[in-house]
Amino acid sequence: MRALFTFIYCIFISIHLIAQPPTPGKPQVKAVALVGGTAHLGNGQVIENAIIAFENGKLTIVASAATANFDRSGYDIIDVSGKHIYPGLIAPNTRLGLDEVSAVRATRDFSEVGGINPNVRSLIAYNTDSELIPTTRANGVLIAQVVPQGGLVTGTSALVKLDAWNWEDAAVKEDGIHLNWPAMFVAGGIWYDPEPIKKNEGHPKILDELSRTFADALAYSQVKNPSPANLKLESMRGLFDGSKNLYIHANYGKEIIEGVQFAKIHGVKKVVIMGGEDAWMVVDFLKENNVAVIVSELHRLPTRPEDDVDLPFKLPAMLSKAGILVGLSYPGETKNYTNLAFMAGTAAGYGLSKEEALTLVTANNAKILGIDNQAGTLEKGKDATLVVSSGDLLDMRTNDVTYAFIQGRQIVLDNKHKRLFKRFDEKYSTK
Structure with a gap:
């Protein structure tokens, strides 16, 4: 009987843990550079083929790849070509x-x-x-x-x-x-x-x-x-x-x-x-x-x-x-x-x-x-609080946030809606 109760308790705890929100992102330890995307700076300006780099949670480079003198060494490079970068x-x-x-x-x-x-x-x-x-x-x-x-x-x-x-x-x-x-x-x-x-x-x-x-x-x-x-x-x-x-x-x-x-x-x-x-x-x-x-x-x-x-x-x-x-x-x-x-x-x-x-x-x-x-804007010296979307962030048809950072910490984008969608998509999928 004790073994049965232990089993049921473990199942309950497992289900409870699955429902928990994602763990907060870890502090940034290495400089990150987002390259190739279209940066919408939040102040009306747009940079095509942009380089957005940040270190220790702060933006260090906000520039066009065509004009910036950028040394890739020392950075974790994330290619966001074809995507859009916005302030959070x-x-x-x-x-x-x-x-x-x-x-x-x-x-x-x-x-x-x-x-x-x-x-x-x-x-x-x-x-x-x-x-x-x-x-x-x-x-x-x-x-x-x-x-x-x-x-x-x-x-x-x-x-x-x-x-x-x-x-x-x-x-x-x-x-x-x-x-x-x-x-x-x-x-x-x-x-x-x-x-x-x-x-x-x-x-x-x-x-x-x-x-x-x-x-x-x-x-x-x-x-x-x-x-x-x-x-x-x-x-x-x-x-x-x-x-x-x-x-x-x-x-x-x-x-x-x-x-x-x-x-x-x-x-x-x-x-x-x-x-x-x-x-x-x-x-x-x-x-x-x-x-x-x-x-x-x-x-x-x-x-x-x-x-x-x-x-x-x-x-x-x-x-x-x-x-x-x-x-x-x-x-x-x-x-x-x-x-x-x-x-x-x-x-x-x-x-x-x-x-x-x-x-x-x-x-x-x-x-x-x-x-x-x-x-509020993507400017050098401000917090690296930003998002990357594969489409237009303001358009519900194409909004698709693929990366998010708060003060340089990469955020887990999993959530209850996504988990439920995946669960029932697998159940009812005809593929």
């Missing part, structure tokens, strides 16, 4: 690593009780063993912003590398505080029986509460060594010296204006609009106040029936051409983040070139999130 994509406003199965409460760790929680840190809740991380990076997303949800001031977000043993290894930086701007108008009922939209009578009261919080935080920030420390106010200190962004989640035009004006009045240095469906209506205001916009999901219908049906697709181009710094996110269900590249591809079909669309999810996102000194 950056996904803002995600719940990656905080939400595994949305229908299972025990796997959701993205919100806290209470309305004002700036001190809540998403970083320490980030689960590096999530099965969703390998599926996301398989399409080129290598850095993500993990964001706490729920309430009014939801907490402090963090930028993480999508290949790590634990949250300490994954951490890039804690980048800002998130504020769900209170709606001016509310709609009742349910989707099949909606009630008329009406004014939000609680709006002034919520603004008063926010004003007190930000006024206290500003006063607190002017004290060098407060004792005892107030954790909520301490977490907001960076808003007033420019070391943290204030991300205001708002879509309605008047709410965008109100939120930005509120932040400026209370001494916040850097403001970013998350969502921004109506940002095209207030471009002059945004430009005047130097406010960046991270546009949310493009694959949707417009909010108003009188709007152009393709308005969401055109929004990034409209804002970019107006001089607004624009990034792109894919919020909502965690399974969607793998489609970030394809959303940029949609933008490329509605007013932007392919290289301009690529900047939305590379250089622009890096600049908005404050990591453009290390990621």
